[in-house]
Amino acid sequence: MTRRHLRLAAVAAAGALALTACASNGASTAPAEDGEVSGEVTMWMYPVIKDEAASKEFWAGAEADFEEEHPGVDLTIELQPFAKRDEQISAALAANSGPDLALVTPDMAATYLNVGGVQPVGEAIDDPDVFYPSTIEAGTFDGEVYGVPIFQNIATNVVNTKVFADAGLEIPDTWDDVLEAAPVLAEQGIAVMDYAGTTEQTLNLSFYPFLWQAGGSVFTDDGTDVAFDSKEGVAALEFLVDLQEMGGLPADSATASITIEGSPWAAGKVGIHTNGLPAELAPLRAAVGGEGVEAALPFEDEIRATFGNPGLMALTSINKQQNREAAYAVLEFLSSKEFQTELSVASGNFSSRTDVPAPGEGADYETLEAALEYAIPGEPNPAARQVMAALAPYIQSALRGELSPEEALDQAADEARGILDRN
Structure with a gap:
């Protein structure tokens, strides 16, 4: 992605954020004369550890551990909710008041870079080669790194093996396998796979993996333009529509929520839960009796691909020169093998580093770790969320049979191009 492209997608707050950036950017300051890094750093962290009490305990410990290593730095870690994270950080940047460091997604990093809200952090990463390449690439623009990856999500298929064994079928691995198994299972009232078509579900965990x-x-x-209306995009949506028509998806897939309780999966009426996250494995297994459920690699068509989004710690334009070295020290701490090992265990997420073990043991985690090879970190584009919101209802229309796949994507593309033009 080029800076020219990023500028094309400037948001309304660009002027305010650009002024903020100009006021605070500059060369990093040298450490204190005694060689000790000093300064004050505020970091906004979000609930990557789902249990609230465990999250508070972990981050309080991380703050204490860092300050023990760097007694000259006053680190404050503030826990924030995921709800309206983008709006919260944008408002803070515009007001030049808020965090020195904030956890962001790749598309958020692209947006903030576009308006001067984030600063390069590459020098805080001692050895980029120990990280999964996609995690570094996700926050890299024009050769500069703007996000230190501190963990890695991964989604993949979760299979009810009993469904396929009872039908005398192999577990599908490719689109062709899925299409062959679908009518056999449909005769038994079972969908070969599920699909969460609700607009509350990110397309990163529904349509986009099939597109990729x-x-x-x-x-x-x-x-500078959308490409989901290509022949590949039409093929992906046709695959889903064809499955719907042959009973290969649950009847309510166009609007289905992402819940497990009371779902067709829980009723034993689905063979494969698509785009499942590690934290879903236990509840998915429990929902069908605790046995016969295993993780599998994502499907393959032209390529094998899935969604795997890194958590990026960004250095904001709020950070001042006198605190720059202190912020770099925090980033180095967060990217270290020791810290990421602890975070991986506490959160259940994979580390962004290749030298940190999986957060669990057994076949499921071996498969999830193997799936990291096929991870795509979403679409790091400043307009990604707006385009996603425009596209999702048209995917629903195709699944309902109101529009053909080509018509749905053409109309969505017209709307999305309007978004890009306005930006």
């Missing part, structure tokens, strides 16, 4: 598997992408390579 077909060899397509949401945006063009330079990011």
Whole structure:
């Protein structure tokens, strides 16, 4: 993605954020004369550890551990809710009041870079080669790194093996396998796979993995146009519509929620839960009696692909020169093998580092770790969320049979291009 592309997608707050950046950017300051890094750093962290009490305990410990290593730095870690995270950080940047460091997604990093809200952090990463390449690439723009990856999400298929064994079928691995198994299972009232079509579900965990598997992408390579209306995009949506028509998806897939309780999966009426996250494995297994459930690699068509989004710690334009070295020290701490090992265990997420073990043991985690090879970190484009919101209802229309896949994507693309033009 080029800076030219990023500027094309400037948001209304660009002027305010640009002024903020100009006021605070500059060369990093040298450490104190005695060689000890000093300063004050505020960090906004979000609930990557789902249990609230465990989260508070972990981050309080992390703050204490860091300050023990760097007694000259006053680190304050403030726990924030995920709700309206983007709006919260944007408002803080515009007001030049808020965190020095904040946890962001790749598309958020692209947006904030576009308006001067984040600063390079590459020098805080001692050895980029120990990280999964996709986690570094997700926060890299024009050769500069703007996000230190501190963990890695991964989604993949979760299979009810009993469904396929009872039908005398192999577990599907490719789209062709899915299409072959679908009518056999449909005769028994079972969907070969599920699909969460609600607009509350991110397309990163619904339509986009199929788009990527077909060899397509949401945006063009330079990011100046959408590309989901390509032949690959049509093929991906046709795959889902064909499955719907042959009973290969649950009847309510166009609007289905992401809940497990009371779902067709829990009733034993689904063979594969698509795009499942590690934290879902235990409840998915429990929902069908505790046995016969295992993780599997994502489907393959033109390529094998799935969604795997890194958590990026960004250095904001609020950070002042006198605290720059202190912020770098925090980033180095967060990217270390020791810290990421602890975070991986506490959160259940994979580390962004290749030298940190999986957060659990057994076949499931071996498969999840193998799936990291096929992870795509979403679409790091400043307009990604707006385009996603425009596209989702048209995917629903196709699944309901109101529009053909080609008509749905053409109409969605017209709306999405209007978004890009306005930005």
